[in-house]
Each structure stands twice: as structure tokens, then as C-alpha cells.
Amino acid sequence: MNEPLLQVKNLCTSFKVDSGEVRAVNGISFNLDKGKVLGIVGESGSGKSVTAYSIMRILVEPGRITGGQILFNGEDIVKYSKKQMREFRGKRVSIIFQDPMTSLNPVYTIGNQLREAILLHTDRNREQANARALEMLQLVGVNEPEKRLKQYPYELSGGMRQRVMIAMALACEPDILIADEPTTALDVTIQAQILELMQSLQKKLGMAIIMITHDLGVIADMCDEIIVMYAGRICERGTADEIFYNPRHEYTKGLLRSIPRLETGHARLIPIAGSPVDLTNMPKGCAFASRCDNCMKICLGELPEELDINDFHKASCWMNVRQVYEEAAAEKEAESK
Amino acid sequence: MSEYLLEVKDLKQHFLVRTGWFSSKPLKAVDGVSFEIKPGETLGLVGESGCGKTTVGRTILHLYKPTSGEIIYNGQQITPQNIHKFRQEMQIVFQDPYSSLNPRMTVSDIVGEPLDIHKLYGTKGERDARIKELLRLVGLNSDHARRYAHEFSGGQRQRIGIARALAVDPKFIVCDEPVSALDVSIQAQVINTFEDLQQKLGIAYLFIAHDLLVVKHISQRIAVMYLGRIVEIADADEVITHPVHPYTQSLISAIPIPDPNTARARKRIPLEGDVPSPLNMPSGCAFRTRCRYATERCAQECPTLAEIGPGHRIACWNPHE
Secondary structure, X not given: OOOOOEEEEEEEEEEEEOOEEEEEEEEEEEEEOOOOEEEEEOOOOOOHHHXXXXXXXXXXXXXXXXXXXXXXXXXXXXXXXXXXXXXXHHHOEEEEOOOOOOOOOOOOOXXXXXXXXXXXXXXXXXXXXXXXHHHHHHHOOOOOHHHHHOOOHHHOOHHHHHHHHHHHHHOOOOOEEEEEOOOOOOOHHHHHHXXXXXXXXXXXXXXXXXXXXXXXXXXXXXXXXXXXXXXXXXXXXXXXXXXXXXXXXXXXXXXXXXXOOOOXXXXXOOOOOOOXXXXXXXXXXXXXXXXXXXXXXXXXXXXXXXXXXXXXXXXXXXXXXXXXXXXXXXXXXXXXX | OOOOOEEEEEEEEEEEEEOXXXXXXXXXXXXXXXXXXXXXXXXXXXXXXXXXXXXXXXXHOOOOOXXXXXXXXXXXXXXXXXXXXHOOOEEEEOOOOOOOOOOOOEHHHHHHHHHHHOOOOOOHHHHHHHHHHHHHHOOOOHHHHHOEHHHOOHHXXXXXXXXXHHOOOOOEEEEEOOOOXXXXXXXXXXXXXXXXXXXXXXOEEEEEOOOHHHHHHHOOEEEEEEOOEXXXXXXXXXXXXXXXXXXXXXXXXXXXXXXXXXXXXXXXXXXXXXXXXXXXXXOOOOOHHHOOOOOHHHHHOOOOXXXXXXXXXXXOXXXXX
């Protein structure tokens, strides 16, 4: 079997603050294959962005990776030096951020910022880099690309800036594109444009994408696989169909019940009670236990293990273990009769 | 007396924007908006950023002085002179629960301020009792009254904002993106609170949001705005299932649907380009620069809202079903 492009093994990232250690990412593992789209969903504070920043190694102090491995093509990038990381970023893995308003440098022209990445990572000369920058802007569907190269970020609209960000991220043909809430700051019609663009570019260039979002609608038709995160841990993973139509973690179920649907009729929303856990003071057992309607004794005391639901679906919830036991018991009973 | 609680007629709000040392230009944030709200009804107002939906909400409450147009509440026209009286009837809940609560005031002062301003209590005991009642009404604990806003989570803060709006016992509340700053699981809690309060107290809402799924869920009717004008207004289900204005059609087709099969089967109607600058609006219909069906007439004349079905009005020269 082919080795996955990216393997994250038991990654832990924490922030030391006055009130204690915030375990933003608490031992997560996943694989990403070449050319696949992986969606990571979760609420604010679930650790999805910190996961992305850990892979790029762009955590801000006092954040640091405290354990685990991030293997890219079998090499552990956690052990990379600063220089090696500079080579790695942009060329191997690129990231686009949520806010296109603040992630471009306001005092350099678009052309200047696009060229920088190209000159740094490829052996093109200035002229070739310019041509490449122009080509990239055309690729992402920016109108009048020659004029845009000479403009500053403030002269462009939000959707246009996000296109420039994507062009910049893809200029060196990375193997993985991490999109951290790429459309959250944009209007719906612009969001549709950007998602469509990302889908078509992914097909054209064949890169892998990690799509991070809190919006279940954004990932529904885009992802091959979805990871649901809660309080720094993965609670459920599987194909889009499995997660949406056969959710097996109480949190995922609650999340799907609490969003309004387009279908006509007016069913009352069923919210998840309570509010997210305090990451400095994590409970011993399942982090979701305090908000869970089906909380059992074991949920409070022990962390649930990840259980295979089927070949495409895993969940970490004691309810599934209980179900397995009950089914086994029922079978035994039937046999003894 | 009319059947409507609130009538807005040809409301305009133009802001003067400096374009040079001595020159300025009107920015037509709201340019001729008319609608009605019945008692106890929710009208959803949707549109993309910059379309003027927030300005409509604030102008109704005279937080901005309208450039022209009429706002009629319960048959009486609202003017800058009598607005103080009407603020007992009309309130607002803001988008950002972090910046709309004064960090130096306790919850009881925040919720009690409208009571003080409108002198709605006789004794201090009555004031405290009313504050506790309000907090319970929005699902907060009455012990929370002595704490400060920073001690609460986003969802709880939004509830404090709601309690403040409810303090004067209003009949109409402008909800300006009240759930867009909240997490998905918390959103549902706050949406349910709004619905419960409407049932219990018969309040009418103008519910402003950009999330169409949320608006569809909570509203009886929906108005869609584009660049300062309403382009379509109808029953909520009608707008979602049978949008007629080309802009509404694109907007509905762009909603991210949290259901893989529906999402895969659906065809988006992409919109070309960006919203034009409100300082430099196209002639005629503002949407014509991005419209698939634009004709000459669209460039010359601006379409007005016309009825195409029971309660369904659109502003378009070439409607396509």
C-alpha cells in the first residue's frame, strides 16, 4: 500500500498561560492521501485552526507542539530546522487564512507579494516570476490581471483578495493546501464562487486539501473525508455520507440537529445544552459528557476509545461500545435459547 | 388604525462621503425602501454586506436620522421629536455581544438602564424584581445580575442584550445579526429563545441576517435587499422555493446546504463579478451589471416593486420563473 502523503500521529499542541496549560490539540491522529479533500469541522476552540498552524509550524508564542509526529512523505517535520521549514512552507504545504482583509501586506503591491513566493521557492528569474504571477491570477479568475499586479490590497474587494491569496498559495504548486475558514468572512454568493474555484483547481492540479470550517454546509459536497473535532480531540471521522446520514457520536448528532434546514416546514431546532468546556480544566472522561443527553457513568470517568463503525467510519463515543455489548449479549441469549 | 404595527414608506438614508478636499458625494445606503410588519410577525431582511440592511434597522429606530421617507408605528408617524416615546415600544439587539455591552457595568445595571431612563419602577425593590424576572425570561440565572459582561460566554452575553431590549416591554425589536457571532450549537439556543419570546409576549421582529437558513427558519416573510433597495419580498417558503428575481435566485442557489446528496445534486447559479460601489451605482437597475437577463430597459429605468402573486412583490423588468 502507498504511504499517505501526510500522517499526523498523536499530535499535542498546548499554550502555557497564567491560568494553566491550554491543551488546544490533545492527541489527534489522521492521514491525508494524495489528491484527497479532508474536511475538519468544529466550533471555535475545538482546535481545528491550531492543528493547521501546527502542521505549518506557525504557532505563536506561547503555543508549542508538546508531542507527536507530523510525517510528510515519511519525514517528521516537527524535527525540521527553521531553514528547512522555510523550504517546506509554500513549496510543499501552503495555507490560506480566514481573513483576506488582514492577511495581505497593505504596503506591497499584489504583484510584489505574488512574486516573493515564486522567487523564494523556484529558480525562476524576475521576468519569469512575473509571468507566473500573471498566469496564477488568470487561473484563479481575477479580471484584468495585468492591472491587478500593480494594485495594492486595499484596492481590491474581499472576494478578489481571497482569490489573490489562493493564487499566492498555489503559485509553487504545493502538494497540500490548507484552507483555514477560507470563506467565513465572505458573502454567500462570493463564497460560492470561491468554493467552486477551489473545487475546480483541486481537480486540475490534483493537490490535497485540508478544509477547515465551522460550517457544515461548506464541506457537505466538497470533502472525501470529514473529521469532527471537539475540545482538541477527534470525536468522529468518516466519509461525508457517513457523517451526515449515519452520525455515531452524540456531539455530531447534536450539531446536525441544531442547524436550520432548507426544506419547508418549521421544525423547532434542538440545541446542544450548555457551553463548550474550559480547555485549561479538562474533565477526566469524555469532554462532551457535561453537555450530552445520553451521558453514562463511564463517560465521566474514562476517555472513550475510537471504535470502527465500518470501513469508512470511526467514532469515539461510549454509546457505540454499549451498543456492541448489547448486540453481543442479545446474540448470546438467542444462542442459548 | 391599520392592520400593521410598523409601516416604512420610501425610506431613504444617504450619507455624505468626502471624495476630495471640498467635494462630497451622497452614499445611498438605503434608497427607497418600503415594507410593513404586522403585530407579532417576523420579517427577515437578507442581503450581502453593504446592501444597507443594518442601516434600515437603525434608521427605523432613528439611530440615524432618515434622509427622507416615513416610518409609521401604530398609525403614528415617528419624528425626531417624539422618538423617545417610541423607544419604549421599539428596541434593538445588536450583532456583536462583545462590544455592545458596557464592560464597566454589571448585568443588573445594563438590564436596568432602560428601566431608569423610562422611569418604569416605583421602588428599588421593584427594579430588582423586574431585572431578575427579565434574566429568567431569557434563560439566565437571576444570581448573574451582580456579575460583569466579561464573565459570560458569547451566547450568554447575547441573552443579556436581549434582556436589555425586553426591559421596556417592547412590541417590536430590530434583531441585527443577533446570532452570526455565535457558534453553531449556541446559535440554536438563542434562536429558540427569540421564538419563545415571540410566542409568549407577541413581539414583532425585523430579523436582519446574512445567513439565509437562519432567516428562513425564524421568519414568516423575507425581504431581499441589493444595494439599498428591496428586490423581492414574499412569504419565507415562497422566497426559498420559488425565487423570481434573478438576484434572489443566485443567492438561494449559493446557500451552503448541510446535506451531501442535496448539495451534490444542486446547480449553482453563479454571479459574475463583485457588487458595484455604492458611491458609483449603475444607472437603472443596480443589479443589471451582474444580471444574466439584463436588457436595455434595465439600464434606463429603475424597476419598482410590483405584485406578481399574493403577497409576492419583486422589482425586475425581466422576471424568470
